[in-house]
Amino acid sequence: MADLEKKQTNLDCNPEFRRSRGGIINFLENNRRPLSALMVFIILMLFFIIAKPKMFLDWGIYDAVFRSLPILIVIALPLVFVIVSGEIDLSYVSNMLFSLWIFAAAAKAGWNPFLCMLLAILGGAIIGLINGVLVNHIGLKSIMATIGMKFLLQGLVAGGSSIMPIPLNFLKDTLFYNTFVGKIGNFPVQMIWAVISLVIATLLFNYHKFGSHISCVGDNLESSREMGIRTVRVKTLAFLYVGIASAFAGVLSGLIYLSFEPVSGSPDELMLAVLASVFIGGTPTAGGVGTIFGAFIGACTIRFIQTGVIEIGLSGFWTQFFNGLIILIALISHKFHKSR
Amino acid sequence: MKTKFLELKNVSKSFGKVNALERVNFYIKGEPEIVSLIGDNGAGKSTLIKIISGIHTLNYGEIYINSKKMKNWSVIKSRASGIETVYQDRALAFQQTIARNIFMGRELTGIFGFLKSKLQFAEADRLMRTIGFTSKAFASDSIVNKLSGGERQGVAIARALYFKANLMILDEPTTALSLTESEKVFDFIRHAKESGTSCIFITHNVYHAYSVSDRYVILDRGEIVMETDREHTTAEQLVKDMQKIAQSHDKVREGIKNGRS
Numbered sequence: 231m232a233d234l235e236k237k238q239t240n241l242d243c244n245p246e247f248r249r250s251r252g253g254i255i256n257f258l259e260n261n262r263r264p265l266s267a268l269m270v271f272i273i274l275m276l277f278f279i280i281a282k283p284k285m286f287l288d289w290g291i292y293d294a295v296f297r298s299l300p301i302l303i304v305i306a307l308p309l310v311f312v313i314v315s316g317e318i319d320l321s322y323v324s325n326m327l328f329s330l331w332i333f334a335a336a337a338k339a340g341w342n343p344f345l346c347m348l349l350a351i352l353g354g355a356i357i358g359l360i361n362g363v364l365v366n367h368i369g370l371k372s373i374m375a376t377i378g379m380k381f382l383l384q385g386l387v388a389g390g391s392s393i394m395p396i397p398l399n400f401l402k403d404t405l406f407y408n409t410f411v412g413k414i415g416n417f418p419v420q421m422i423w424a425v426i427s428l429v430i431a432t433l434l435f436n437y438h439k440f441g442s443h444i445s446c447v448g449d450n451l452e453s454s455r456e457m458g459i460r461t462v463r464v465k466t467l468a469f470l471y472v473g474i475a476s477a478f479a480g481v482l483s484g485l486i487y488l489s490f491e492p493v494s495g496s497p498d499e500l501m502l503a504v505l506a507s508v509f510i511g512g513t514p515t516a517g518g519v520g521t522i523f524g525a526f527i528g529a530c531t532i533r534f535i536q537t538g539v540i541e542i543g544l545s546g547f548w549t550q551f552f553n554g555l556i557i558l559i560a561l562i563s564h565k566f567h568k569s570r
Numbered sequence: 571m572k573t574k575f576l577e578l579k580n581v582s583k584s585f586g587k588v589n590a591l592e593r594v595n596f597y598i599k600g601e602p603e604i605v606s607l608i609g610d611n612g613a614g615k616s617t618l619i620k621i622i623s624g625i626h627t628l629n630y631g632e633i634y635i636n637s638k639k640m641k642n643w644s645v646i647k648s649r650a651s652g653i654e655t656v657y658q659d660r661a662l663a664f665q666q667t668i669a670r671n672i673f674m675g676r677e678l679t680g681i682f683g684f685l686k687s688k689l690q691f692a693e694a695d696r697l698m699r700t701i702g703f704t705s706k707a708f709a710s711d712s713i714v715n716k717l718s719g720g721e722r723q724g725v726a727i728a729r730a731l732y733f734k735a736n737l738m739i740l741d742e743p744t745t746a747l748s749l750t751e752s753e754k755v756f757d758f759i760r761h762a763k764e765s766g767t768s769c770i771f772i773t774h775n776v777y778h779a780y781s782v783s784d785r786y787v788i789l790d791r792g793e794i795v796m797e798t799d800r801e802h803t804t805a806e807q808l809v810k811d812m813q814k815i816a817q818s819h820d821k822v823r824e825g826i827k828n829g830r831s
Contacts, residue, residue: 260711438684439677446674449663456661457675518665 263512316517326480334490358473362466448517572600581631624648652736720751
């Protein structure tokens with residue numbers, strides 16, 4: 231009994247120690263994943279600036295990168311939610327194409343482009359929802375289910391459109407065009423949309439119970455269910471979010487290139503670039519933790535490598551080499567973070 | 571004296587032909603108390619707590635909460651009556667903060683479901699203080715996987731406390747823990763009692779359980795064979811009692827052997 235009393239007096243001696251700690255060290259500690267992603271990005275940029283100062287101190291290259299970078303960002307951020315929940319989605323590029331097809335077909339028919347965009351987003355949302363239902367309600371493995379969805383959509387778009395491209399030139403310089411991919415001075419507007427999507431995703435992930443639920447579900451599914459989180463619904467919502475974002479990214483890409491191309495381009499390269507953005511940003515594959523800001527920085531890193539490698543004078547084939555290298559470095563750093 | 575919070579009368583439970591519990595009478599007082607269930611493997615300890623938390627349905631007998639007879643006892647009713655089962659540390663999300671674990675699934679939110687993070691941290695802080703979670707290294711925004719086994723139990727206990735549980739059930743809370751870690755857990759349990767929560771836990775180690783418990787219930791082969799409290803016994807006496815019970819088995823076994831041979 232005396233022991234117990236003694237313990238309690240000890241406790242009373244320092245009543246303040248359990249306050250939430252602040253300070254710079256704690257900040258660094260809690261944000262080490264996105265911060266190390268930021269470090270990698272800064273080192274990369276310094277390297278480019280030193281190697282090609284004329285090129286990389288000129289706005290031109292940033293203008294070029296900022297034109298297409300938002301596509302990567304808009305999808306990568308919601309994908310963090312799916313990966314943190316312990317699943318994966320590989321169908322988003324096909325979903326982009328599918329939604330853009332809806333948009334282009336409706337716009338060509340003379341509908342108001344804002345309405346067409348809503349239609350496209352609705353289409354993307356439905357695909358996302360189907361993915362979510364397949365994985366969470368029916369219980370398929372997400373990697374297989376979404377690969378199935380990817381091929382299904384690619385085939386649907388190719389077959390349905392008879393591989394006929396739909397030019398979107400008629401949208402150029404309209405109010406709609408300027409709202410999404412216009413310019414403010416020298417600054418591409420789509421980058422503002424990328425920042426808006428960063429704000430939304432950050433709010434949801436860090437400051438909303440959705441993000442809290444997603445993290446708990448990815449961390450310990452059993453216990454989350456026991457504690458009353460509606461795990462199936464939460465995980466399906468993450469797929470829905472990716473679906474909506476894919477549709478938005480699809481319409482953006484249609485506006486940037488002013489065309490809908492059913493089979494051109496290299497969809498798999500974009501798919502891997504988005505995945506790489508998430509992993510380079512500091513979100514591990516295992517689920518439970520992730521970082522939105524990291525994925526944003528990861529997307530920047532990937533896009534600047536793609537541009538920078540060519541500007542530095544290497545052949546475009548080297549981009550894949552450097553992307554691969556950065557991914558491996560990122561994965562090794564995840565291991566390092568985990569072991570701490 | 572206040573009415574008993576929980577009362578089990580003549581409770582029996584069998585799995586097929588095996589009688590796990592036979593006509594057990596058990597209660598928890600109205601004022602907070604700590605009860606340890608002691609007994610060999612297969613004595614029916616786990617069955618008893620699973621009946622209380624509603625996981626097992628009972629074959630026979632009655633359950634009363636505050637002297638009110640409960641019908642169709644279930645997990646949901648058990649929770650609604652303020653009985654929280656602490657599923658040990660495996661019920662925590664290890665990569666999340668202490669606060670997030672405590673509020674898992676029942677977050678404090680404001681408009682549009684946005685989190686009241688500061689309030690959550692403050693509340694988590696208060697709870698950990700209540701159970702005497704004393705560590706200079708950790709705050710309510712610390713990640714759970716940095717905590718020791720005993721401290722993780724503390725987080726699980728704090729979670730049960732937040733929902734103003736009347737009764738906490740812990741299934742062998744100290745089995746995998748070292749002596750100092752076990753002491754921590756018992757300390758948390760003591761503090762929980764001070765803040766008004768009763769506690770039942772299962773243990774194998776009588777010496778461990780002695781100092782923390784108010785009452786000891788020894789089960790054997792599905793029956794409560796002994797019930798005593800700290801004022802009327804010592805740890806040594808308890809161990810002797812348990813040995814006596816074990817020896818009675820041996821005698822029965824020998825009797826069977828002799829009878830057969």
